[in-house]
Amino acid sequence: MTALSLKNLDISYGDVQITHDVNLDIADGESFALVGESGSGKSTVLKAIAGLAPEWSGEITVLGSPRGHGIDRAFSRQCQMVFQDPYGSLHPRKTVDATLGEALTIHGIGDRNARIEEVMTSVGLDRKFRFRFPHQLSGGQRQRVAIARALMLKPKVLLLDEPTSALDVSVQAEILNLLKRLRREQNLTFLMVTHNLAVVSFLCDRLAVMRQGRIVEVADVADLKRGDLKEAYSRELMQISAAHAN
């Protein structure tokens, strides 16, 4: 089954068209990466899916149901987003408890106490952090809160926008392990935006290379590991990453 499908997606900010004709099919339980330089439109694709870039045309379908342009509660229960910078994405004046509980209030879900504790346990946050503010947490802990927040409504699809690029390598390893475990345990589908091909290699099954708002290549991660990408631009990206890795 297809978890997430994009058809002829054109996204604009005002008069500027950001993406051109993006087509993707991501299978249920798959982990898919969008890679490319800044400005290639990869984050914009995630924003359009999450409803943060409402000027788009084409089709966005999540688990069989098409997405409209407005706010869609049913959609929010299926699909959630984790942002790049945990220093900026958490409300500074809300405790972890308030951040996590907000989604439950909006969706009128009870059993708040148990659900917050369950999610905190699953992302490896100790109970003592529940009533703390973001500034009392380290970067890695904040990103765990951001992931926990996304998981509150038990979605099937997670959109990850560079979830580890603001973190230290040692903390990055912890968060990557966490994402991998969560995906296995909860059978999640990931669509991850990143520019770090090594992270793709660790966490993903397939990848799409984007450039100037278009997808230039879709490949298996096995191809990436063998260094066997077809398009010249993808190879260029790969060489830059390889040059850094040794």
Added chain:
Amino acid sequence: MTNLLEVENLRVTFPTPRGDLDVVRGISFTLGRERLGIVGESGSGKSMTGRSILQLIRAPGRVTADKLVFDGIDLLKQSERQMRAIRGARISMVMQDPKFSLNPVMTIGEQIAEALLTHQKLPRREVNARMLAMLESVRIADPERVAKLYPHEVSGGMGQRVMIAMMLIPEPDLLIADEPTSALDVSVQAQVLDIIDELVKRKGMGLIFISHDLNLVSSYCDRILVMNTGEVVEECKAGELMAAKHPYTRGLIASIPRLDETRDELPVLDRSAWAKS
């Protein structure tokens, strides 16, 4: 080779309700006209080391050292006024985040020109020409247009290149780059580092490159200091980083995913391994 910078027993201390906290605990190193990398996690004191060289640590923080000498100048004895003449012109620093380090109400062109005019008097035409040339040398395709933009109108990557342009235009002797590329993506990262690298080589500048990215540091530096909780735990040549001995360094190296990753789980630092040593 004469030493550009000599640091001996540098300490940075902040008072807390529970007594003084040393964030840098007595580190020593010397720097010639070479590229020195300082790596470590957040909280290891690497940025504080960079900032203390420029005397940018504000009260109640305190910097003490047996020796902190730059090119014959004792930095600890300089007045704030004397430091201002050194900052930018002799030692400059590229900060981590262009969002917070650029002036939001000045155009990019004005800011870069200001960096130059603070330290020398030049005709306006020449300032303008050098500003545009500098923007071009950090590979901004359309310098005339970009010079007229405000910081919020450019991307993070471009903002960082603007900051590098600003820091390099007075042609300092020592450049401290504090995570200069953590906000940039890989392809731009390489470009920016190549620009820094080229300028450092051509002008014979010294470079202190502070980063948490071991791979990056090892490919752009000659020597590396590995810091953890305010102390230097290991010092080695860049090429020998992979043969590092300290468990902390080894842990950091192991936690980086590789392009041809086959491990199912990444090893996570076991902090108890050296905490007691």
